Amino acid sequence: MNKISLSRSDYLISQKVIHWLMAFLIILDLNIAQKFGGEMELWDRLESRVDHATVGILVTVLFIFRIILRYFYGAPALPNSMPNWQKFSAKIGHYGLYFFITLLIFTGIASAYFTSDPIVIFGSLNLSSETDSQEAFQLIRGVHEFSTNAVIFLIFVHILASIYHHFIAKDKTTVKMLKFWKQVG
Numbered sequence: 001m002n003k004i005s006l007s008r009s010d011y012l013i014s015q016k017v018i019h020w021l022m023a024f025l026i027i028l029d030l031n032i033a034q035k036f037g038g039e040m041e042l043w044d045r046l047e048s049r050v051d052h053a054t055v056g057i058l059v060t061v062l063f064i065f066r067i068i069l070r071y072f073y074g075a076p077a078l079p080n081s082m083p084n085w086q087k088f089s090a091k092i093g094h095y096g097l098y099f100f101i102t103l104l105i106f107t108g109i110a111s112a113y114f115t116s117d118p119i120v121i122f123g124s125l126n127l128s129s130e131t132d133s134q135e136a137f138q139l140i141r142g143v144h145e146f147s148t149n150a151v152i153f154l155i156f157v158h159i160l161a162s163i164y165h166h167f168i169a170k171d172k173t174t175v176k177m178l179k180f181w182k183q184v185g
């Protein structure tokens with residue numbers, strides 16, 4: 001299948017829906033995971049792992065669709081008024097998010113694989129190998145936590161940049177991701 005090289009001025013509606021669904025699910029998953037670092041009752045930890053991994057897998061599916069849409073349909077160009085250093089920083093920020101979300105997903109699935117108790121999602125899929133390899137679990141979980149912090153940092157910068165575009169630069173970059181009901185030119 002060939003890439004569609006239309007120069008569009010707006011995102012597809014499906015790209016906007018995926019963007020906001022992913023944002024919502026990542027925040028929800030962070031909320032579920034914030035207690036994993038501390039002491040927990042075993043039943044609570046095991047149930048929370050199932051909830052966390054289920055939401056994480058939904059994020060993974062949306063992320064795959066997002067990359068496919070981005071590959072075939074691209075994204076609107078950044079405004080001509082943006083200085084080159086800002087265009088370059090935006091690129092680094094976006095690639096950084098793609099990179100660390102990918103790392104987050106892989107290390108999440110690997111952490112689940114190295115747990116000693118089952119993590120059954122959607123009622124039948126067990127992500128755990130039910131091994132006793134505590135060292136592998138702790139090592140990968142450390143990378144999972146690091147990628148979480150990197151994603152939180154990049155999301156924070158991403159939000160600051162969108163506020164800047166809307167209120168200071170006053171261009172249409174942020175509005176493009178917000179308006180579902182009409183094309184933003």
Ligand code: HEM
Nearest residue numbers: 026029033036037053056057059105108109111112145148
């Ligand atoms: C949406 C993206 C995700 C985010 C933001 C996220 C975030 C986190 C955080 C903050 C922790 C706690 C780290 C710590 O305190 O040591 C954690 C632990 C964990 N995550 Fe994720 N995660 C994501 C995706 C996934 C996925 C896709 C899976 C597996 C399918 C997964 C499986 C796990 C497991 C097994 C743990 C360890 C739980 C425990 O310590 O008992 N995560 N995650």
